[in-house]
Amino acid sequence: MRLYFWATVITLGGFLFGYQTGVVSGALLFVREDFDLGSVAQGAVVSVLLLGAAVGALAAGRLADRLGRRPTMLAIAMIFALGSLLAAFAPDFWLLLAARLILGLAVGASSSLCPVYLSELAPAEIRGRLVTANQVTMTLGILVSYVVDLALSGSGNWRAMFGAGFVVAVLMVLGLFAVPESPAWLAGRGREDRARKVLAGTTDPDTVERTLDDYRKDEQDDSGEQASARELLRSSTVRPIVLVGLVLAALQQFAGINALLYYAPTIMESTGLDASNALIYSIIIGAINLIMTVIATALTDRAGRRTLLLISLSGMLVASVPLGWSFLGLSGQSHSVVALISMLVYIAAFGLGLGPVFWLVNSEIYPPFARAQAAALATMVNWLANFAVNQAFLPLAGLIGQGWTFWVFGAVCLVGLIFVAKYVPETRGRSPQQIEDDLRERVGATT
Numbered sequence: 001m002r003l004y005f006w007a008t009v010i011t012l013g014g015f016l017f018g019y020q021t022g023v024v025s026g027a028l029l030f031v032r033e034d035f036d037l038g039s040v041a042q043g044a045v046v047s048v049l050l051l052g053a054a055v056g057a058l059a060a061g062r063l064a065d066r067l068g069r070r071p072t073m074l075a076i077a078m079i080f081a082l083g084s085l086l087a088a089f090a091p092d093f094w095l096l097l098a099a100r101l102i103l104g105l106a107v108g109a110s111s112s113l114c115p116v117y118l119s120e121l122a123p124a125e126i127r128g129r130l131v132t133a134n135q136v137t138m139t140l141g142i143l144v145s146y147v148v149d150l151a152l153s154g155s156g157n158w159r160a161m162f163g164a165g166f167v168v169a170v171l172m173v174l175g176l177f178a179v180p181e182s183p184a185w186l187a188g189r190g191r192e193d194r195a196r197k198v199l200a201g202t203t204d205p206d207t208v209e210r211t212l213d214d215y216r217k218d219e220q221d222d223s224g225e226q227a228s229a230r231e232l233l234r235s236s237t238v239r240p241i242v243l244v245g246l247v248l249a250a251l252q253q254f255a256g257i258n259a260l261l262y263y264a265p266t267i268m269e270s271t272g273l274d275a276s277n278a279l280i281y282s283i284i285i286g287a288i289n290l291i292m293t294v295i296a297t298a299l300t301d302r303a304g305r306r307t308l309l310l311i312s313l314s315g316m317l318v319a320s321v322p323l324g325w326s327f328l329g330l331s332g333q334s335h336s337v338v339a340l341i342s343m344l345v346y347i348a349a350f351g352l353g354l355g356p357v358f359w360l361v362n363s364e365i366y367p368p369f370a371r372a373q374a375a376a377l378a379t380m381v382n383w384l385a386n387f388a389v390n391q392a393f394l395p396l397a398g399l400i401g402q403g404w405t406f407w408v409f410g411a412v413c414l415v416g417l418i419f420v421a422k423y424v425p426e427t428r429g430r431s432p433q434q435i436e437d438d439l440r441e442r443v444g445a446t447t
């Protein structure tokens with residue numbers, strides 16, 4: 001029970017990640033009127049969070065290695081609280097922009113550190129469920145943000161929309177005082193007695209000693225040094241492993257999921273449904289994403305991570321074909337039906353695998369001494385790719401057409417499918433050393 005309580009507290013970071021990325025979609029409808037914002041300013045309110053997230057993701061790795069996972073998570077929760085208050089009480093556009101930047105730092109840091117923290121606390125046999133639970137709470141946070149936006153849309157109270165995140169942030173701060181430090185971090189600092197005590201609360205004595213032995217072996221391989229991002233990329237032994245994580249991070253975004261979600265209300269409108277309230281359609285999309293992520297959580301420790309990634313990318317690839325075709329070769333009701341079904345299948349396939357499983361694999365594949373920094377580097381790449389896709393989608397669609405743009409995303413899925421099949425190892429139920437050995441063999445890294 002203690003482990004599940006710890007996981008619940010940590011995954012509040014995932015909830016806030018989802019809430020703060022989703023809430024702006026509804027709040028912006030009213031912010032733009034109060035502050036008289038043009039299209040550029042509105043785009044800045046949205047995109048500044050993505051840039052802040054890229055910075056926060058990379059910074060979190062260094063801080064988590066130096067200070068520990070728990071103190072860094074406490075700082076992240078406090079930044080969430082501060083950013084929520086600043087956004088709620090912002091008197092003008094510039095302070096709101098600053099608040100969104102601050103929230104971006106917390107979003108990026110939590111997206112990087114929460115999976116790592118959970119991965120290091122959880123026994124191997126349930127690691128998939130606990131780490132993927134963070135993705136569930138993230139999608140739940142998005143869905144709740146849409147519901148809050150809809151509930152407050154009548155009054156137009158965008159300040160309350162942003163401010164609601166403060167309550168969750170405070171709960172997270174309080175809860176973290178009851179969560180222990182990561183045993184991997186403790187063992188890496190020579191505090192084996194404390195690490196053993198934490199592990200004893202999550203697994204049996206034999207597994208505790210085996211886990212500590214793995215930590216000792218990794219510490220010997222590392223010679224006690226903590227690697228920076230630059231050092232990781234220069235290391236002949238670690239670089240190939242890190243590159244696998246970076247490719248997965250970019251792939252998750254370049255597959256076009258956020259661009260597709262951005263365009264979803266327009267596609268739904270083309271089906272003949274009433275598009276006067278796009279928030280309702282956002283709730284439907286958020287619900288599908290949440291349901292599929294919950295299913296993925298149940299399957300990660302059964303079907304395996306690699307299997308779910310392959311199924312997910314295959315489903316997204318298949319769905320992209322009729323989605324693009326519907327814009328190029330169909331019209332009228334046929335276009336509407338095919339586009340809508342294809343879009344929903346695409347989102348469902350993403351939610352089953354590439355969405356949640358990337359974060360899980362990104363918390364598992366690296367050696368313990370490099371895990372926080374390498375995961376942070378991959379998370380930064382993920383947020384930068386997110387920003388790039390969101391900025392490029394509309395110009396690309398205008399240049400080559402919407403149908404061809406969706407086929408470009410399909411081509412990315414095909415490349416990703418080949419990459420996962422060749423280079424990504426199965427991590428289900430395996431120790432960090434077993435995962436590392438398999439991955440080194442796949443990428444041809446020297447030992």
